[in-house]
Each structure stands twice: as C-alpha cells, then as structure tokens.
Amino acid sequence: MATLGDLERAVMDLLWEHQEAITANSLRDLLSQRPSTEDSTVESRPLAVTTVLTVLSRLEKKGLVERERSSRPHRYRAVTSREDHTAELMLEVLGSAPDREAVLARFIGTVSPGEAETLRKLLGH
Amino acid sequence: MATLGDLERAVMDLLWEHQEAITANSLRDLLSQRPSTEDSTVESRPLAVTTVLTVLSRLEKKGLVERERSSRPHRYRAVTSREDHTAELMLEVLGSAPDREAVLARFIGTVSPGEAETLRKLLGH
DNA sequence: ATAGAACTTCTACAACAAGTAGAAAAGTAT
DNA sequence: ATACTTTTCTACTTGTTGTAGAAGTTCTAT
Known part of the structure; x- marks a missing residue:
C-alpha cells in the first residue's frame, strides 16, 4: 500500500510534528528550511506551492492526510499519528x-x- | 530500500519455499501454475523465460537473490530466509x-x- | 569440429509512481 | 470590477516494474 517518496515523507513528517492543521504555504516554508538531503553545500530554490499542493492531494488520496476545506487557505493535517x-x-x-x-x-x-x-x-x- | 513488485514478490515467495537453488525455467513453470491474481476465469499465457531472468537479475542487484553461475542453467536462491x-x-x-x-x-x-x-x-x- | 539447441545478456517499451511546476480556473477583498 | 490569492488541471521528467524479442554465448550431439 503506502510507500512514500522522499518529498511525501518530508511533508508527512512536518504534519506529524504539527498538532494543528497547517497551510501549504507554511509547509513550503518549513520544507525550505529543512534540507532534504543533508547536503550543506547547495542551497536549493524552495519548492513552488503548487508542488506542495500536488503532494498534499496525493497524500489525501492515499488517506494519510485530510484537509479543512472550510478555512480559506485550506489547512492540512495528518489523519493518524x-x-x-x-x-x-x-x-x-x-x-x-x-x-x-x-x-x-x-x-x-x-x-x-x-x-x-x-x-x-x-x-x- | 526494497519494495517489491507483484512479480518480484511472487518469485521471492517461490525461492523462499525452495530450500535448493532452482533454475529460471523451473520458476517459470511454478509461476504459471500459481495464478497471480486469483482470477479463475482467465488462463493467461505463461511468462517468457527472459522475463523471469530479468526479474531475477533485478532481485540479484537488490541483494535478495544470488545465483550459482557454476551450474549451467544458472540456479537461483534467496539470500536470506x-x-x-x-x-x-x-x-x-x-x-x-x-x-x-x-x-x-x-x-x-x-x-x-x-x-x-x-x-x-x-x-x- | 560444427550445427542446432539451450541459455544468458542486451535492449526496449509500456504503465505507473513521484517530483516538479506552469496555466487556467475559482474564490476573496477592496 | 479588478487585482490578488488559492486551488485545480495538465504536463513533463525520472525511476521502477512487467514484459519480452534480438543478439550473443555456451553446450551437446553427431
């Protein structure tokens, strides 16, 4: 079933760290601080928000994430701990x-x- | 690391059932008896031996399988139980x-x- | 020693997952 | 209404897996 890619995993890790639901923009910011591969030499461009949104949609489809469609910038949270x-x-x-x-x-x-x-x-x- | 596809998994299952190393041909035969999806309505053509060999090579690369290159039709066995x-x-x-x-x-x-x-x-x- | 059979390796393609993001559509605020 | 924000759609790229033919190599029987 659920085998996650690197970015999906990084997003889930952030969601798991956060008790409250958070927005895609916040996630993008958090992701840009957290270097994916611990490679201090390269400072890579932060992800586009659409990228984060795509990943969140996929995680939602996999049942790992749910979103509050009510709050305007949608907020996402992990379904399980x-x-x-x-x-x-x-x-x-x-x-x-x-x-x-x-x-x-x-x-x-x-x-x-x-x-x-x-x-x-x-x-x- | 090792997430296996359906066919790879099926091959590993057979290798795990067999104490002795076996050939790609034997595996092909065993695979054709073991219907992949338990769908009794369709009797699908058995796999080509090259298909089995490809899968075995990939499993070898993943470190899950090793082959006896000495015996002529190479024989394959699972590395671990x-x-x-x-x-x-x-x-x-x-x-x-x-x-x-x-x-x-x-x-x-x-x-x-x-x-x-x-x-x-x-x-x- | 050699032709044909058996076997292995090489190459390739289709389908799908995952990273990535622009374009287009929809909603919001003034 | 219009400019801005947010979401959805669409798409391309890369890597993995299922699949196997073509080409190369090694036996085997004569």
Whole structure:
C-alpha cells in the first residue's frame, strides 16, 4: 500500500510534528528550511506551492492526510499519528503469513535491552 | 530500500519455499501454475523465460537473490530466509525515530494473544 | 569440429509512481 | 470590477516494474 517518496515523507513528517492543521504555504516554508538531503553545500530554490499542493492531494488520496476545506487557505493535517501509521506499516509488513511467529522472533531479537524491557511490561508478565 | 513488485514478490515467495537453488525455467513453470491474481476465469499465457531472468537479475542487484553461475542453467536462491527478510523490513519501517517505543506499544497491542504469549517467552522470564 | 539447441545478456517499451511546476480556473477583498 | 490569492488541471521528467524479442554465448550431439 503506502510507500512514500522522499518529498511525501518530508511533508508527512512536518504534519506529524504539527498538532494543528497547517497551510501549504507554511509547509513550503518549513520544507525550505529543512534540507532534504543533508547536503550543506547547495542551497536549493524552495519548492513552488503548487508542488506542495500536488503532494498534499496525493497524500489525501492515499488517506494519510485530510484537509479543512472550510478555512480559506485550506489547512492540512495528518489523519493518524506517526506512531499509529508506523505500527500499521509494520503490521502490513508482518502480514498474515503462517510464519508470523518466526518473524516476530527474529524481530524481537534485535530491539535494544531497554525496549525489550518496555515490551515486557506492555505484554504484562 | 526494497519494495517489491507483484512479480518480484511472487518469485521471492517461490525461492523462499525452495530450500535448493532452482533454475529460471523451473520458476517459470511454478509461476504459471500459481495464478497471480486469483482470477479463475482467465488462463493467461505463461511468462517468457527472459522475463523471469530479468526479474531475477533485478532481485540479484537488490541483494535478495544470488545465483550459482557454476551450474549451467544458472540456479537461483534467496539470500536470506523469508522470516529474516520480513523482520529486517519491519525494523526498517520502525526506523530510528525517537518514538520507537510508542510505535512498539501500538504494534504490540495488535498481535494475537497467542503471539503475545510467544513474545513474552522470547523476552525472557 | 560444427550445427542446432539451450541459455544468458542486451535492449526496449509500456504503465505507473513521484517530483516538479506552469496555466487556467475559482474564490476573496477592496 | 479588478487585482490578488488559492486551488485545480495538465504536463513533463525520472525511476521502477512487467514484459519480452534480438543478439550473443555456451553446450551437446553427431
């Protein structure tokens, strides 16, 4: 399902950081501060607003973003939190295969001790 | 990184089912039995072997497949097990964000009771 | 050793996703 | 009404994937 491109991802990251819905113009400004590829040598021209709007439309079509059409410069917000979205993606990757448990075993083996501790608590011993 | 197309995925699934390395021809045969979209009405022409070879080359480039160039019809095998691959993908999705624990919390909330039990055991006492 | 078969590599094209943005249309404010 | 802002439409470019023919290479059987 939802595999995001670099710009789409950058936009989602900004939306996730913002509790309130924000406009395409604000997003463009925020994006121009946040250099895409951490390449300090080049100061690239900021994106056109239409570019941001196109991306937002696509994200809306994908169900990741919704917009307030009521407020005049439309305002956009993420539909789900980053955590929920990531967790959903992980589930999607995990899938409904018969080897789910084996996958989980491998997965668990890689989390940090601190996280393992957290998980243990969450699972309620 | 590795987002696979439908055919690439189908090929990987077959390779994962096979312990031994197999040829492109065998794969083509297996693929023609396994209908891609479960659409029983249409009996589509089997793929050309070159198609399978192209896909295998791409999977090789992605590091998911390796081939025995020694045996004459080259034989292909998956580099990692499906479980390992899936677990890696999950980790990739989880990423190195600061909200990893929050994501894990959401994630854990969705696994089945049986799986939760398994996880509990895996995490130790 | 050689012709034909089998196999691999090269090249190519169509379809689609994603980055990018101008042109045109629609809404707003004075 | 008119100038300005915002949104939608349309479009081009690049990269990925499905698809496979053409060309090149390597066997194999005689």
